[in-house]
Amino acid sequence: MKTLAISSSLKNKLLVFLKKHRKIDLVTIYLRFLEMKNDLTPVLFPKEKKIYKSLEELIKKLESEQKLWRETEIKIQFGEHCVDEHTKKIYICPFTGKVFGDNTHPNPQDAIYEWVSTCPENTERVGGLKSKRFLVSEDPEVIKNYISTRKKPITKTVYSSAITGKLFNSKEAVLEDFKKNHIKYLSLQEVQNQNRFEIEESFLKFLQVELTEEKISQFVASLSEISEFKPYLEKWLEG
Numbered sequence: 001m002k003t004l005a006i007s008s009s010l011k012n013k014l015l016v017f018l019k020k021h022r023k024i025d026l027v028t029i030y031l032r033f034l035e036m037k038n039d040l041t042p043v044l045f046p047k048e049k050k051i052y053k054s055l056e057e058l059i060k061k062l063e064s065e066q067k068l069w070r071e072t073e074i075k076i077q078f079g080e081h082c083v084d085e086h087t088k089k090i091y092i093c094p095f096t097g098k099v100f101g102d103n104t105h106p107n108p109q110d111a112i113y114e115w116v117s118t119c120p121e122n123t124e125r126v127g128g129l130k131s132k133r134f135l136v137s138e139d140p141e142v143i144k145n146y147i148s149t150r151k152k153p154i155t156k157t158v159y160s161s162a163i164t165g166k167l168f169n170s171k172e173a174v175l176e177d178f179k180k181n182h183i184k185y186l187s188l189q190e191v192q193n194q195n196r197f198e199i200e201e202s203f204l205k206f207l208q209v210e211l212t213e214e215k216i217s218q219f220v221a222s223l224s225e226i227s228e229f230k231p232y233l234e235k236w237l238e239g
Contacts, residue, residue, distance in 0.1 A: 003222040004215070010036055015228055026236040030219050031188040034210055042191050042203070044184040047163060051191055053203040055183060059175070062162075069159040069174040074135065074167065076145050076154050083146040090143055092135040092167070095121040097153060099146050135160070141169030 006014075013036055018029065034040065043055045052058040062068045075097030083090060087101035091112035098115055100108035112134045116122055124131035137143065142158060158167050159174050163182055168174045191199065192211070199207065209215075223229040 002218050003225065004033075004218045006033075006222050006226065011226060011228070018232055026220070027216065028189055029232075030216050031192060033219060035188045038206075040188060042186045042188060044186055044197060045182070046184065047182065048198075049196070050198045050200055051186065051194075051203065052200045053206065055179065055185075057200075057202075058183070059178075067162050068178065069162055069168075069171055072158060072160050072167070073155050074142075074145075074158055076156060083143060085147065087143055087147075089136065089138045090146060092137065092146075093119060093122075094133060094135050095119050095123075101143075101146075135167055136165065137167035139166075139168045139173050141173065142167050 010033070014029065014033060017032055018024070021028075024032075041054050042051055043058055044051050045058055052061075059068070074092060074094070077097040077099075082104040083099055083101040084104060086103050089102040089108075091100045091108050093099070093112065093116050095116065096119060098112075098119075100111045100115075102108055105111050113132055116134050117130055117132055119130070122130050124133065126132075137158075145156060158169055159171055160167050161174050161177060163178070166177070168177065186194075192207070220233065223233055
């Protein structure tokens with residue numbers, strides 16, 4: 001029978017995994033083999049309810065579709081602002097640059113909502129009424145712009161998350177927030193056992209090719225040629 005190539009490095013990694021997880025079954029160790037051999041790190045993107053083969057593939061797709069960030073401009077007023085070195089979150093008027101900090105105002109979200117609803121420079125209308133649109137940022141680099149006093153207002157280019165709308169000082173900061181807060185890493189076993197989420201097309205095709213009885217039999221044949229795996233094989237085959 002045709003066998004699957006198992007390098008010395010991969011053999012050692014599988015043995016370490018088996019010693020740590022003594023009660024796993026044959027299919028589970030095969031899934032772990034596929035992860036290691038193909039360097040798989042599946043991720044769930046909850047917003048789309050879809051699973052991708054890797055974070056890199058997901059980011060590449062979202063970037064190509066312009067679904068990660070949007071370039072935007074913010075206004076920064078002159079004079080002093082309601083922001084200091086302890087501010088963690090700010091609410092910004094997109095029309096004037098007026099800003100309220102989470103630690104310098106008792107109700108900053110209510111304050112910015114009231115401000116934009118009466119702001120004379122707000123010419124946006126929704127249903128005949130002034131737009132209540134405002135910007136939010138928790139990025140320390142964005143917040144720093146509002147701490148310093150200025151002699152004249154300035155306009156600065158920043159990036160808004162296409163997922164949350166929050167502002168960030170750079171594309172890199174948007175990416176870090178995305179990786180930290182908007183994906184979930186999964187094992188191949190978790191991918192195989194779930195039925196709630198869609199699997200991205202190319203990843204699904206990969207699984208359909210690799211998760212067959214023939215492939216698992218080839219994996220067993222490969223393990224049978226390595227003496228260290230024989231005790232495990234005997235247990236699996238008996239089971």
